[in-house]
Amino acid sequence: MGVKCQLLLNNEGCSLYKTGGEVTGTVNYLVDKPTEFCGATVSLIGTGYCRWQEGSSKNRRTYVGTETYVEQHIDILQLKDHEITQIEPGSYQCPFQFLLPEDAPSTHSDETGSITYKIKVVFKKPGFIKSSAKFSTTIQVYSNPQPTLPEPLIAGFRKEFLFSSKNKFVNIKGEVEKTFINAGEDIMLTVTIQKETGIPITGIRTELVNLMTYTAECNAQHINPTIVNGTTREYSGITEKSETTFRYIIPSFPHLFSIQNSKVIAKEYKARVTVRFPFPHINASLDLPVILNMLDCEIKTGEPSTDQLSTHDLPPSYWQVMNEDINKSDDEEYDGEKKNDYYEPQSSKS
Template identity: 35%
Template sequence: MGVLCQILINRTDDGVFRSGQTVTGTLKYSIEKPTRYNSIDISFVGKGRCRWSEGSRKNRRTYSNQEEYFSAQQNLYTPKCDEMLKPGAFEYPFAFIVPYNIPSSFKDYTCTIEYKVIVKFAKRKLFSSGDTFETEIPVCGCVSSSLQEPLLFGLRKTLTSFKSNSKVRVSAEIDKILVVPGENFNLRLTIFNDSNVSLIVKTELLTFFTYVSSIGHTKVVMQPIEATKSNSTKIKAGSKTELVCNVPTLTSLYSIQHTKILIGQYKVRVMVKLPFPHVNAAVAIPVEIGEIGNPPQIVVPPDLENPSTSYSLREKNYRYNHEENDDDFENYNEKIKSEYESEKGDENEDSDEDGKTYYEEFDLEYTNDEELIKYVDKLKLEDTSEENNNEFEDDDSEIELEDDRGKKYVKLPK
């Protein structure tokens, strides 16, 4: 049979390893007869890949991307000259550190992010690459958020009728933008219903996943999470109502960061549901679910009578790129620049009621390629369409954002 191998992992209490922790275990293998190996290596690697198709028949096109996050390797055996490995049972303890700034393990029909301990018995034979054994290591990476807490936001809806115009305004505050899996997002809502109709306020959590191909093409999947939906009682016309709402999360939910193939995000959505013929209005705020971690000082794992470990972290570039053809990326980037300049010029022609444009209000300056890419990402996230079904459409609604560092109301571009 050649070689028998077992990779025994010292599992954590919940079976998941986190950034900064050490994966320890024991490699056991036995050889039945003298065998000539080129090398025996054990490695800990992290890789991600995505792939999907769009269109049909002749117009069908496939998009894909891949990325390696790190690779750590230990050499267990290297022969001297034509030395053959003698039969017997062998045992080696091993230890690998889980790096920071890596995405969590993830798998669906489009994308896979996984981490494995791999043992390879490489042979010198021309037509035999040897034997490979592997075991998967569930990893939970750290997440972060750039938004300030608490975050104040809101929306404003104008109801048009034959007799008069009236408004509905919602002011909201969310206490945390980043919570651990299973924790609630807490909202405080103040509803000013200066209209002649009753309404209902609905809160829910959305998954908002953006898959990115190697040429920058994206696939966006947005889906409400049923277990997080909540509806208020009817809010009467001409009233002011204050509500405290809890938007729950699930222990299985986790934001995906630190990877170029997937933006795994969540959004808390507040929706004003209006009776026919009025159209509902909603605002969705990006939030993160995960654990915060601070990188400690690098500690080399104890030798444990093992060979030294070689760690290799891949340099990350989260811009859209085409790894095989730099010219394609340059042309694509120039196209983004021209579209951005054109759209920014159009946007600045229309000022809001305070005489400030969207860009001036936030003092946004897009001065280099990285920020241009972030700008494109943001547009793609905000411009994702939904089916109306009298459920969500903001054709005549305005969205307000307010930062606790200074109250500002902003009319966001549609």
């Protein structure tokens, strides 16, 4: 089309933008020959997207969810409706300033969904068949989650056993002192086990679970729990009838963070304790939710960012991503059964 673009971001050497903050910079564009345009815009667009499939062959169904968090535009050429202007060869600049919403969710990307923020530049050329030159670059956005859980948080349930006489059970109660955790800090978990059965507890395991929830436009959900690598700890079991209280430490890592304020993607964390029994009895797991806040989110890059924009070597635009075939991940580390509501004790049998 005879136009090339370069984007200069005034991000003060930081690779992440915080929600509620400004995104500023300059669009530098070069026109190599006299060219007519009927419009040109620079935009900040933030979108959420998820896609997964269920079933097989003829019964396979595809679920899709989309959401827009921010969409702001600046008119580069300042033209009136239906106005056409000819731009002579040369180099031009257009400064821009956008404001990220306070409640926008953090950037995220995996095989099932993504939350992306892009700066897009579009030049429109007049004609019977209108053509456009489109350029885009992705920026990384981080949002501090809000403390929405009570402190301390207590949950528990009763594990009962089939083919046993009355009063043969194990009560499991868990307590998390702090539910709003700065990523990298340890999670303090207190577990009380009341054992009123001769069936031995063969072991106790603690770990941190990452729970991803994707929601389609039809409100169908795809839930993907995985164990956070490096957080699993194994402890000895209990053979005698007793009531014992343990204090466990579950580690977290600085790069972990919860995602809130998105209708299509939620990223949560659970402190899990699993009480193990011999076969044929089913293990019992108790999950207590925590919120992880990433503190060290402004990673210095040393120099202001200068992104070369081209239509060939770029991340795909949003409307292109919407048509991609994104496959569901089969890598799932999930063990034990969920047998409790977080705030209401329940019983389970095996």
